[in-house]
Amino acid sequence: MHRNRSKKHLLNSLLPAVFMLFAASACTLHAQETHTPQSTIQTPVKLTLPDAISLALEHNRDVQVAAKDIDDAEARIKEVYGRAYxxxxxxxxxxxxxxxxxxxxxxxxxxxxxxxxxxxxxxxxxxxxxxxxxxxxxxDPQLNTGIQIAKRYRNYAELSSDSKQEEIVRDVKIAFYAVLLSERLVDVARQSVELAQAHYDNIKAHYDQGTAAEFDLLRAEVQLANARPQLSRQENGLALSKDNLKLKIGLEPQQQLDIIGNLAVEAAPETDTESDIDNLIASNTMIRALKAQEAMLEKNISIENAAYFxxxxxxxxxxxxxxxxxxxxxxxxxxxxxxxxxxxxxPLFNGFQTKHRVAQARIGMDRAVLSRMQIEDGIRLALDQAKLDLKEAKERYDALAQSVGQAHRAVDIADVRFRSGVGTQLEVLDSQTALAQTESEQALAAFDYFAALAEWEKLTSSMREN
Incomplete structure (x- = not known):
């Protein structure tokens, strides 16, 4: 279950990068003629999580579109004021x-x-x-109400922009942690290859001296052959996760990255009690944006009623x-x-058009309220889910931290026993497999923790800022 959740996070974060790889390979010749200096692309960019977030907020297209919506709101206010001149x-x-x-x-x-x-x-x-x-x-009552609607639209646009930025920050965090996870999985796969290579060299030396059977040599060769493709798969996964991160922060696909960070899980943040959930929901940026939209639709009822005057x-x-x-x-x-x-x-009579336009405005208002209530229920569920995911991932990470130390110790013991002629090759291979699996599971637990933390921080960002 935990592995499936981790895979789901990785697939969601890596899927856009797959398309980038195809696009990049199809445009290789053209890329050599771009205006970006080749020396700049070849020089790795040292990137911390705050750096990645800053680049995303500066270059991400969704953020730029949201900023244009704010500009549009300002222009609408000036347009409505112009009708009063x-x-x-x-x-x-x-x-x-x-x-x-x-x-x-x-x-x-x-x-x-x-x-x-x-x-x-x-x-x-x-x-x-x-x-x-x-x-x-x-x-003209409609003119005065139109000015108020324009101001509320600006507030709605600003809150929508903030909400979009929070989504971008969360996605960049998950993409950044996905790179750290991929780097850790590459290290685990590389360690498995090194252990398999060392064991094979030991078996080969014994076989050459006539003290090891050919069957043992063949098993060591198979173990080494199986470890190498796994390393290649993890290296490809690392390339994909880096490309996905570059896509989200607006860097060129050819740009080399040097990620600075780790997946060390520290104390879990204090999650709010049930009594604070309502405050968290009320301060959520998306909910505030929807309430601003409701205020706008409420004034729209007034502007339709003004047609009677x-x-x-x-x-x-x-x-x-x-x-x-x-x-x-x-x-x-x-x-x-x-x-x-x-x-x-x-206005004397217009075939009851004004009456029905007022009714339509009220229906639009009611629809917006119901949609906001539905989203509030979804946020409440997401908050509960994030809290549970944080707790579960932290407990899993702590449990696996002890297991990793024990797995390293088991590998050392199995190797000593085998070299002393007391243990078997099966003990060595099993201990190496258990070590790789335990370290991989711990890395996945850390990624799940940070992904849940990113979701929690997005949902509670407005409350923390206030």
Whole structure:
């Protein structure tokens, strides 16, 4: 079970790196022509966990996208505020009256005493108008609410960015610990090869002297042959885990890494009691972002309700106009017109559209609340799971720490017994296999511990910062 969990963490963290290896091998010739200096790539970068986190927060694409969302929120606030400022527009128009408009005068009137209607052409062939118009909203409930929504959207974007950064930090931690795990497994596999090689050399020397059977020599050869492929697999796993880490922190695939760190498990952190779980959930960045979204949707209900209220605006128009039958604009006689006034728009009936838009806004609000409650339940479960994983991994690591010392002692004893002619080759091989397995299990326990710790720190980061 524990091994399966460790493998799941490794597969989740190493899967993107598999695609990087294919991409890197397909672009080998192109990589030689990149702008990155070859000497820089060949020089290993010494990398601690804080260095890796800093690089990820600087270069990770998801973090950059979240930062753009904040910029977008700022732009939206300014856009909404712009609607509260006076609106000023200029216009110039030219109209060619191909057929002049006609005014009809009714018959038998003081202006037309004849029994037939008379018609008179109005205007001239060319009409030129240049003007400026201005308007100012004086009362609009939707505008005021829109400003409040824009501010809440900025808060939501900032919290979403923080939540994304916490996810990136957790993923980088797990990827960093995966490299340390792979390095430890390489060391264990290399030690197995060295022990198998030393045992084979000893058996070969006895065989050459006639004091060891051919069967013993063959078993030693098989043991050595089996150990070498295992070392190769672990070295490939190390390359994959390093590529995955480089992908997450934004380094070139060709860049060499020198990881500084270890998998030494110290005292487990103090986990909060059950009474503090509600505070942890309430302070979780994702939950705070969802509550900011709810506040935004609540104001959206207000903005839809505001459609029931009238809108009052002021306006002013200034025009410079002339008409003439010729195209000689310099000879036109220009006149000025200026007007100003108020406009009151009162909604009377729109087919109940406003009513249904308010209902939709309320449904969106209710949906957001239910989604947030569901995520709170998931976080509560994740907190419990992280606490249990931390405890279990720490206990497993401590138990295996003693077993590793005993396994080393068993290898030494088995080797001495065999050299003295008291022990058997089976004792030597079994002790070497047990040592490799115990050291590997201890490394996996340490990785499980740090992976659970990374998850716990992500879930409780806001509380610790506060």
């Amino acid at each position: 006076p609106q000023l527009n200029g216009n110039v128009s030219y109209t060619r009256n191909i057929e002049l408009p006609v005014l009809f005068i009714p018959p038998n009137t003081p202006f037309n005493p004849s029994p037939k209607a008379q018609k008179f052409e109005m205007g001239l062939k060319n009409d030129v108008v240049a003007g400026v118009s201005a308007s100012q909203v004086l009362f 009238p809108v009052l605006s002021a306006f002013a128009n200034y025009n410079y106009q002339a008409q003439d039958n010729s195209l000689n604009i310099g000879d036109y006689e220009w006149v000025n017109t200026f007007m100003a006034g108020l406009t009151l728009s009162v």
